[in-house]
Amino acid sequence: MGSKTTAAEVLVPDKKSPMYDRGTMKVVVLACIIIILSIVMTSSISYLITQEAVVDKLKSRDMRYIIDSMAAKIDGRIERAKEVSVILATDPAVIQWVASGETDERLGEYAKGKITGIARDYDYSNTFIVSNITKHYWAEDSRLISIMSESNPEHNWFFSALHSGKTVDLNIDSNTARGDTFVFINALMKDQGTPVAIVGVGLTLKEIAKEFKSYKFGEQSNLWLVDGQGKIHLSEKIEEIGMYLNDFVAPDIASQIIEGNISSNQPQAIEYTNQNGEIMDLVYRVTKSTDWKLVFQIPRRESISILSTIKVNAGIGSFISLVLIIFIFYYISHRIANPFKRAILLSKEMEKQVSERTQELSEKNQKIMDSIDYAQRIQESILPPSDELINMFREYFIIWEPRDRVGGDFYWARKIDKNKSLIAVADCTGHGVPGAFMTMAVNSILSHIVDEICDNPAVIIQELNKRVKETLHRNQSSSMADDGLDIGICYVEDKKRLVFAGAKIALDVKRADQVYHIKGNKKSIGYRRSSNDLEFVNNEWKIEDGDIFYLMSDGYVDQNGGQRDYALGHKRVNQLISAQGEKNLAQQQQAFEDLLNQYMGDEPQRDDITVVGFTF
């Protein structure tokens, strides 16, 4: 028992905690993996979708919008300059002044004031009136800055403009040193069909270049205005002006842009990978008012740089979810596992208690058994020893089987003198320890009576009745305790004469095949209700050689068993005795035991059993 308990105690904690922890950890890890996977998957998918959408939007809308806006700005500025130039060219006062060869002072003041005002009020870097009559070059602020000469190549623009006959024309003068490009609008002034002057305005695109910056889409993006040779005229970066498109984009892409379909007003999109392996998105279009092209390019990396926040957010989201999940799982598994844990602890506690109680019980039981063992030794010590019995009988046997190791049955013998002896079998009410108490008292009373009074069985029983009553029923209040006994006593004289008296115990005598059942009296003795005046009868028996006598308590005949679980009964005992023939008493004892064991089978013993057989 003890070793078993220790084994269980060692086993339980060993097995339990790691088992529990491993399970929880497994669940947490699995859940984390699943959730990280799903976050990564959804993030990746949404990242890809968003990237595609962003790139698509960039190409189809944002870049086009930028480039269209810039083109419109440039075109608008130039168109306005054209209009201004044409208005100046058709001003009748100015025409008249030029046609008069600049002689009219009043008109001259007007014309000079006019160009100065235009330059000042409409933000043109230059305004001019160049007369074909006087070849005078009048600039803003009434300055006469040059006289046109056909021999001067710098004045070629003037003469070619006159000869072209175009109402309005465009002349670009890029000044690389100043990092600026000037656009001159030349309008032909006619007086009655004859060209008299070229007038116009000059404007710088520097202002527009400033606007490029406002459209800047990213650190690495470029917006260029390039001419038919691929030369960059405008860029938000001054150092790039004057350089060529080839310097920045792959030559095949550059030539594709330069030689591309000029007539189309639609922006063209190109995607290419540069020498650094970066994907570049490029959009270009032609301007309406010039054959220049606007080119806008941006590295893909940069345009989708906003998406990197999605990456970062997904990362942060995964991390936070991870922490939360671990926490929640840990918490939940703790909360869920706790009752389980408690149940284990409880069952362990109960197991412990049970084993303790079992231990306690087994200790108590051991104590009781020890005590009963001792009681048995005491009870056995009052029973007559075998050497005394050997002296009394030629042969005898005794079956003494208390149901609970000690019991209410006992046998008693006394050799009074050389020729006289007494033998008795008594059955006190109760079994076990209570029965044993009775036997101790009755045994002692019986010995007293025989010692002090007489050896007459009937008298002994009558006296025993009185004395037991006196001894056991002194306390009237406990009326329910009513104990007594059955007894059968034989007095034997000279091995010739036997006198038997019984109180509910009979004497069986075997003579040859015959069995004589000497009943004795039917009343038990010693009970509260037993009358003090009970009288008992002595039965005389002349002993013949071979007579065998049997005294037994009711335990033997009352033992249940057999097919119907009835008591063994007198009939079977009778048959047993008569069947013994010439068998000696040791054999007969065996026969009694065999019959009993065979009859009771697996049934427990019902009562204390005593059988005494003897012969003279």
Added chain:
Amino acid sequence: MEKLYIESTKSTPEIRFDPVINQMYIKGQSYPENAFKFYEPIFAWVDEYIEQMEQEVLVEIYFHMPYVNTSSSKCLMMLLEKLDEAYQAGKKVMVRWYYDKENEMAMECAEEFKEDLTVPFEINPVEENS
């Protein structure tokens, strides 16, 4: 008055005492460790029952007990004596004892009871088919 019903156990009989139909029924073996404790409430019931018993009504007591140990038989005797007294006091009481034909000890037990009583006591063997 309430009915008295006690279920049988391996060592105690089934008790079914019905004051309405005036029948008492005891069936089963009786060998409890403490017979007085078992029979005490039964005595109490019987005392109360006899107290309120009407003169004209016939009370029948059925016994069917294959085995009765010594202390139980003392208790049964006390029970029967209570009924005997009632009978002697003029009340109508009838004891019917049944035993299985083969069970001689049960019959002997009944006969021993009968000898000490004046109340009408019928002992009937029954075929063993239970």
